[in-house]
Amino acid sequence: MVTPIIPDPDTVLAELTELRPLIYEALEVGTQAGRDHFAATGAPFDPWLFAHLTRFYAKQHLIRNGYPIDDEDRHSLEQVAYSGLWLRFQAKDRIYQIRILKSALGDLPSPGSSKVKQNYYQQLPVGLTLRPEQEQLAVNLIVLWDVNGLHNLTDLSLVCPKDGDESYWFVPIPHPALSIPSQAMPAVDLDLPIERKETEEKDDDAKKTAAGTE
Numbered sequence: 001m002v003t004p005i006i007p008d009p010d011t012v013l014a015e016l017t018e019l020r021p022l023i024y025e026a027l028e029v030g031t032q033a034g035r036d037h038f039a040a041t042g043a044p045f046d047p048w049l050f051a052h053l054t055r056f057y058a059k060q061h062l063i064r065n066g067y068p069i070d071d072e073d074r075h076s077l078e079q080v081a082y083s084g085l086w087l088r089f090q091a092k093d094r095i096y097q098i099r100i101l102k103s104a105l106g107d108l109p110s111p112g113s114s115k116v117k118q119n120y121y122q123q124l125p126v127g128l129t130l131r132p133e134q135e136q137l138a139v140n141l142i143v144l145w146d147v148n149g150l151h152n153l154t155d156l157s158l159v160c161p162k163d164g165d166e167s168y169w170f171v172p173i174p175h176p177a178l179s180i181p182s183q184a185m186p187a188v189d190l191d192l193p194i195e196r197k198e199t200e201e202k203d204d205d206a207k208k209t210a211a212g213t214e
Helices: 009-015 020-041 046-066 115-121 132-137 191-211
Strands: 075-076 085-091 092-101 140-144 156-163 166-173
Touching: 009 085, 009 092, 009 156, 009 166, 020 046, 020 156, 020 166, 046 075, 046 092, 092 132, 115 156, 132 140
Parallel strands: 092 140
Antiparallel strands: 075 085, 085 092, 140 156, 156 166
């Protein structure tokens, strides 16, 4: 087994710059659809159904935005049961596989008895056919999502799994709204209005003197 070269989290976040906002959008669409379902039907809240609805509608959003299923394109989705979210993303020479999972109370969920998940967590190239020179460049990642008490999406985390519940690193994914540079405000000469006001007062005094009102 060839051990992949694990990049540092800053490098990964930089290489996923174009994908990160789309993942946030997809999960916001999904969680909104989940909330709408229970609001419209009046059914008692079911966290498992809510998670499934989130995945389903998030996947539709990804498909609409350039991530087809089972495609040989550099950006695509794997076909996974129960609307699972598993993306392939190629950045430069590196191939990222990204599974989007609901966090286990803020932590990385266990792979359990699933051999596929165990292999994925151990950085094996699950679902990929790679040339020998590519094997060290394929990295498995996990995006963790969760919601607050109102079932609104909270911040996402990016994890590079190592084995079981161990990871090489575990970092927050900055929200795209925090990455928008603020527009510089034009400089304002704060003394200008005061000077204008003083000039106007002097003009008024001169007029009053000339008219004999003072």
